[in-house]
Amino acid sequence: MLGALFTHAIELSGRQRILLMLPLCLAIAIVYKAIRSENLSRLPAAALSLWVTIVVGMSAVGVGLWVLFEIMV
Amino acid sequence: MSVLRVPLAGLLTWVVPGLGHLFLGQKTRGLVCMAAITATFWSGVAIGSVQGTVAPHSRRLWFVAQLGSGGNALAAYGLHKLVDPQSAASPTPKVAGHWASAEVGVHYTGVAGLLNLLVILDAMVRAETGGSRDRRRPGTPDGVT
Numbered sequence: 001m002l003g004a005l006f007t008h009a010i011e012l013s014g015r016q017r018i019l020l021m022l023p024l025c026l027a028i029a030i031v032y033k034a035i036r037s038e039n040l041s042r043l044p045a046a047a048l049s050l051w052v053t054i055v056v057g058m059s060a061v062g063v064g065l066w067v068l069f070e071i072m073v
Numbered sequence: 074m075s076v077l078r079v080p081l082a083g084l085l086t087w088v089v090p091g092l093g094h095l096f097l098g099q100k101t102r103g104l105v106c107m108a109a110i111t112a113t114f115w116s117g118v119a120i121g122s123v124q125g126t127v128a129p130h131s132r133r134l135w136f137v138a139q140l141g142s143g144g145n146a147l148a149a150y151g152l153h154k155l156v157d158p159q160s161a162a163s164p165t166p167k168v169a170g171h172w173a174s175a176e177v178g179v180h181y182t183g184v185a186g187l188l189n190l191l192v193i194l195d196a197m198v199r200a201e202t203g204g205s206r207d208r209r210r211p212g213t214p215d216g217v218t
Contacts, residue, residue: 006115006149007156009122009174020120020177024184027113031188034105035195038205043105 025054082200086193087143093196097204106192114145114185121178123153135179141186141193149182 012020029051030043037043086093091107094100118126127149129136139146198206 006118006123006152009125009178010120012120012174012177017173017177020181023116024113024181027109028184028188030109031106031192034102034109035192035206040101040105 021058022055025058026051029054079197079200082196083193086189086196087141089144090142090189090192093193094199097196097199099199099204106189110142110185110189110192111145113188114139114142114149114182117178117181117183117185118149119178120181121175123149123156125172125175126178126182127153132179135183138183139186142182142189146182146186 026047029047033043033047033050034040037046082093082096084093085096086106089107090110091103091105094103094106097103120126127136127139127146129150136146139149195206
């Protein structure tokens with residue numbers, strides 16, 4: 001059962017692939033803030049803030065590139 | 074022992090993410106890094122399958138990134154060879170599962186390895202400075218930057 005978890009790929013739709021960006025960005029935010037912060041009591045808020053910044057920033061870049069593509073093509 | 078403290082902290086973190094911080098007595102930081110990196114790595118393997126995700130022949134540079142998370146990457150490579158022993162000798166290994174899933178899995182595992190490189194460097198700096206990140210300013214007032 002546990003072996004099958006790692007040997008069979010999960011089929012993903014396009015929307016699911018986009019949504020899987022969220023936990024990856026959360027992991028990046030948590031690890032970055034864990035090594036940057038001296039006071040770990042503020043880690044959850046700091047990581048959440050960075051996570052929102054990354055997601056909003058990447059979404060803005062994605063929308064910008066999509067608009068540019070629509071204009072040029 | 075103090076001479077070995079810095080490389081030992083780095084080596085322990087490479088083997089198991091966060092273990093170097095635990096060795097330095099920074100329990101919470103170590104456990105947070107361990108949980109985040111290990112969960113990210115094995116989530117990637119679960120999404121893309123071990124054959125499609127940890128493939129040193131077809132995804133060489135990604136495998137180098139994955140090796141940043143040493144223990145996890147070597148365990149996954151061992152599982153890869155266990156599941157599909159032919160692929161270790163073959164220049165073009167079979168990629169199981171949907172290609173999109175494998176792409177997502179490769180990104181998860183590669184990012185986990187690169188994040189662990191940051192954690193390794195942080196553990197080594199903290200081992201050298203006695204716990205603080207910044208040797209010039211030990212104990213920054215608010216801490217979070």
